[in-house]
Amino acid sequence: TASILVKYEDANSEHKKIYPAKIFGPSNVAEGVKVHLKCSTTGIRGHQDNVNVYLCKNGVGIRIAALDNSEDETIFTMKDVTKEDSGNYSCVYIRDKLLPDQVNSTGDYLVFQVYGDGDLEGHQDNVNVYLCENGVGIRIAALDNSEDDTIFIMKNVTKEDSGNYSCVYSRDKLLPSQLKSTGENLVVFKVDGEWKEIYPAKIFGPSNVAEGVKVYFKCSTTGIRGHQDNVNVYLCKNGVGIRIAALDNSEDVTIFTMKDVTKEDSGNYSCVYSRDKLLPRQLTSTGENLVVFKVDGEWKEIYPAKIFGPSNVTEGVKVHFKCSTTGIRRHQDNVNVYLCKNGVGIRIAALDNSEDDTIFIMKDVTKEDSGNYSCVYSRDKLLPSELKSTGENLVVFKVDVEWKEGLKNVGARVAAALVLLFLMLSVLLLLWRYWGILKQ
Incomplete structure (x- = not known):
């Protein structure tokens, strides 16, 4: 595998920001094989939003894959690769969805070369390892299928040996100067009287x-x-x-x-x-x-939280909405949790790093409290009305006055029936006593 660094390049619009991702995959393969290129955002992005990940070739997007907010990686598969698939590959991601060819990104990349026979995975075969300087092979060493490492020795180095050094390997044997590629990482090597190892x-x-x-x-x-x-x-x-x-x-x-x-x-x-x-x-x-x-100056990190609460209540009751970050956030920092109605914050509560849940209480609710409720959280403290966002899920909350009136009507009918029953029992009791007197 090879990892890359992708430098940021401004997108055409403030709403279409392109961010770098990491790429992992082989550097050299034979024609006809299936290749997997993995794009990863691990350790790079937060998980507030779903994103779209783009595989780029020579700085232009060629493939797209959706990544939801619980995922960090996606794999692009290339079947039956040919020499035309050779190029400089990189990965970027964006919250907006663009056509791949609208995405342009440059930076460090995976130099992918298709040629020869066979593939590069595992220990089935002996391989040749190349030491590269500034992306061009300068040394070669054979590695049999029981070995993982080799050491290149440079004696009496001079300033001319300064450069960016990396390693790659191949089942095929090439002249080092024919190989143009970079490895999983670079050693920036400088020769002078004051040089230090970095x-x-x-x-x-x-x-x-x-x-x-x-x-x-x-x-x-x-x-x-x-x-x-x-x-x-x-x-x-x-x-x-x-x-x-x-x-x-x-x-x-x-x-x-x-x-x-x-x-x-x-x-x-x-x-x-x-x-x-x-x-x-x-x-x-x-x-x-x-x-x-x-x-x-205007941006804040807002993350989705879960909300739990009733869907239908009558006017005048007390309602509890629970906002939860269980399984969503880490606990390094204290956060502020916001209850949102129709995508706008209306309440705020502080949550320390040992807590996952908070409860918002609404007393004597009315029809005006009906709406779509959700929860979000942020390390920053904002005025609730400044926050416009939605959480991981919605509670469609409805306050119904007719339901309450219906219950009142039912109660009145039950009371009337009880009064009528009482009167009937009283009459029967009187008749029974009168009948007893007549018999005497």
């Missing part, structure tokens, strides 16, 4: 926030580095270090906090780490993945 790390964080909020970017080396040494982790913006944090050999994660963000904080964020300690601004590199981070 390694990519993973980054997790939001894509869109409002001005003035506090933002957390998590840098992780989980599954990437061994724990022999302490390291320094750098948060980078647009490929340049801006923050540094020390990570000892028992830790895998560090969090960088940005307070009161502004539009000037927008950019492409990534994480890297090094055993050496540099001034952040001396570090020029990108991590394993990017967070395309945008600060918008």
Whole structure:
């Protein structure tokens, strides 16, 4: 598999924002085989909305798949591939649905080559591993079907050896210079008297926030580095270090906090780490993945919640609506839960990070309270009337005055019947007593 970084490119409309996704798939296959390219938004997007994922070839969309808000991945299958299918593949996603050819995205990609016979999966066959510099093969080593690793040694390196290094493999044997591809990750390798080893790390964080909020970017080396040494982790913006944090050999994660963000904080964020300690601004590199981070003065993260409550009641009763985030959100932060009527917030309640549910009470309801009710939640605190959104489900709530009047009528009829029964029993009792007197 190979992972990619997709850089953000503005869409034609503010309502059609295109976001980068990750792509995983083979780099080299034989003609005629079936190929699976996986597009993933894991760790990149929140789950507020359903999205559409696009597979792009040479920067232009060619396939589309819908992804609901409980899914992170989709797989595009290409059958009987030919040499014409070779190209630079990438993935993006968008909340709006466009024709694939309307989606244009550029950035780092999976270089997919179709040629030769056979495929590249598993340990059935021996393979050839290539060391690539700047996307072109420079060395080759054979790997038999019992081996997973090989080491290339470069002696007496010079500044001319500086470059972006990666590895790929193939069942076929090519001249290294014939191979043009990039591997699952890059080592940005620089030779000079002051050079330091820089390694990519993973980054997790939001894509869109409002001005003035506090933002957390998590840098992780989980599954990437061994724990022999302490390291320094750098948060980078647009490929340049801006923050540094020390990570000892028992830790895998560090969090960088940005307070009161502004539009000037927008950019492409990534994480890297090094055993050496540099001034952040001396570090020029990108991590394993990017967070395309945008600060918008009007935007807030709103997430759907579940609502439970009655559908039909009579006027004057007390009604309970329960809003629940059970199974929907994580519990890192306190949130604000909103009860919405016809898509507009009307009530707010705070929910701390140990709670999943809150109940809104409406007393003496009237016909005017009828409507479509739903629940949403946000880390931000808004005036309810500023919030326009719908939750995971709706309760169509109806207050019926006639039902109440009907019950009153039934009650009146029952009371009248009871009075009539009482009178009849009284008359019968009197007749029975009178009959007894006559017999005497």
